[in-house]
Amino acid sequence: MLFIELFLKLSEEFEEKGETVYWSNRGFQYKLKKYDDLGGVDLYRIQCGGEEYITGYEDLIDLFNQHSERVFVAFKPNQIKSIHNEGSWYPDNNDVRY
Numbered sequence: 546m547l548f549i550e551l552f553l554k555l556s557e558e559f560e561e562k563g564e565t566v567y568w569s570n571r572g573f574q575y576k577l578k579k580y581d582d583l584g585g586v587d588l589y590r591i592q593c594g595g596e597e598y599i600t601g602y603e604d605l606i607d608l609f610n611q612h613s614e615r616v617f618v619a620f621k622p623n624q625i626k627s628i629h630n631e632g633s634w635y636p637d638n639n640d641v642r643y
Contacts, residue, residue: 555567555577555605556605559577559579559586559605563578563579564576564577564578564579565577566591573590573592574590574591574592575588575589575590575591575599576588576589576590576591576596577589577605577608580601584603584604584605585601585602585603585604586601586602586603586604586605586607586608587600587601587602588600588601588602588608621639622639623636623637623638623639
Protein backbone atom coordinates (compact mmCIF):
# COMPACT_ATOMS: atom_id res chain seq x y z
CA MET A 546 0.00 0.00 0.00
CA LEU A 547 2.86 2.37 0.79
CA PHE A 548 4.19 1.98 -2.77
CA ILE A 549 0.86 3.07 -4.28
CA GLU A 550 0.57 6.03 -1.89
CA LEU A 551 4.12 7.14 -2.75
CA PHE A 552 3.45 6.80 -6.46
CA LEU A 553 0.26 8.89 -6.23
CA LYS A 554 1.94 11.60 -4.12
CA LEU A 555 4.94 11.85 -6.44
CA SER A 556 2.86 11.79 -9.62
CA GLU A 557 0.49 14.54 -8.38
CA GLU A 558 3.36 16.86 -7.41
CA PHE A 559 5.28 15.94 -10.55
CA GLU A 560 2.36 16.76 -12.83
CA GLU A 561 1.62 20.02 -11.00
CA LYS A 562 5.18 21.40 -10.70
CA GLY A 563 7.08 19.48 -13.38
CA GLU A 564 9.41 18.06 -10.76
CA THR A 565 9.40 16.42 -7.35
CA VAL A 566 11.97 15.55 -4.69
CA TYR A 567 11.97 12.42 -2.53
CA TRP A 568 14.20 10.51 -0.11
CA SER A 569 15.10 6.88 -0.70
CA ASN A 570 14.95 4.29 2.07
CA ARG A 571 18.77 4.44 2.15
CA GLY A 572 18.77 8.15 2.95
CA PHE A 573 19.62 9.55 -0.49
CA GLN A 574 17.73 12.51 -1.91
CA TYR A 575 16.53 12.37 -5.51
CA LYS A 576 14.76 14.72 -7.89
CA LEU A 577 12.50 13.76 -10.79
CA LYS A 578 12.15 16.37 -13.54
CA LYS A 579 9.96 16.43 -16.62
CA TYR A 580 12.11 15.94 -19.66
CA ASP A 581 9.63 16.80 -22.41
CA ASP A 582 5.94 17.18 -23.21
CA LEU A 583 5.68 13.48 -24.06
CA GLY A 584 6.01 12.45 -20.40
CA GLY A 585 9.75 11.78 -20.26
CA VAL A 586 11.33 11.82 -16.79
CA ASP A 587 14.93 12.53 -15.77
CA LEU A 588 16.30 11.29 -12.45
CA TYR A 589 18.89 13.31 -10.50
CA ARG A 590 20.66 12.63 -7.21
CA ILE A 591 20.93 15.65 -4.95
CA GLN A 592 24.15 15.92 -2.96
CA CYS A 593 26.50 18.66 -1.77
CA GLY A 594 24.08 21.33 -2.98
CA GLY A 595 24.14 20.10 -6.57
CA GLU A 596 22.22 17.74 -8.81
CA GLU A 597 23.87 14.81 -10.57
CA TYR A 598 22.04 13.41 -13.62
CA ILE A 599 21.54 9.66 -13.31
CA THR A 600 19.28 8.51 -16.15
CA GLY A 601 16.04 9.10 -18.03
CA TYR A 602 12.77 7.18 -18.20
CA GLU A 603 9.88 7.03 -20.62
CA ASP A 604 7.41 8.08 -17.90
CA LEU A 605 6.72 7.70 -14.16
CA ILE A 606 5.29 4.20 -14.60
CA ASP A 607 8.50 3.11 -16.36
CA LEU A 608 10.54 4.49 -13.44
CA PHE A 609 8.48 2.70 -10.79
CA ASN A 610 8.40 -0.56 -12.75
CA GLN A 611 12.20 -0.60 -12.94
CA HIS A 612 12.76 0.26 -9.28
CA SER A 613 10.01 -1.60 -7.50
CA GLU A 614 11.18 -4.40 -5.27
CA ARG A 615 9.92 -7.94 -5.43
CA VAL A 616 9.49 -9.83 -2.21
CA PHE A 617 9.32 -13.61 -2.14
CA VAL A 618 7.83 -15.32 0.89
CA ALA A 619 8.22 -18.99 1.78
CA PHE A 620 5.20 -20.26 3.69
CA LYS A 621 6.64 -23.70 4.44
CA PRO A 622 10.21 -24.76 5.28
CA ASN A 623 10.36 -27.16 2.35
CA GLN A 624 9.94 -24.24 -0.09
CA ILE A 625 13.50 -23.07 0.70
CA LYS A 626 16.36 -25.14 -0.65
CA SER A 627 20.12 -24.68 -0.45
CA ILE A 628 22.15 -23.52 -3.46
CA HIS A 629 24.35 -26.56 -2.74
CA ASN A 630 21.44 -28.92 -3.37
CA GLU A 631 22.61 -31.42 -6.00
CA GLY A 632 19.28 -31.84 -7.71
CA SER A 633 17.51 -33.95 -5.17
CA TRP A 634 14.43 -32.18 -3.91
CA TYR A 635 12.11 -33.77 -1.43
CA PRO A 636 8.93 -31.80 -0.74
CA ASP A 637 8.29 -33.85 2.40
CA ASN A 638 11.70 -32.99 3.90
CA ASN A 639 11.94 -29.61 5.66
CA ASP A 640 15.76 -29.70 5.70
CA VAL A 641 16.97 -26.99 3.30
CA ARG A 642 19.86 -29.18 2.13
CA TYR A 643 17.53 -31.67 0.37
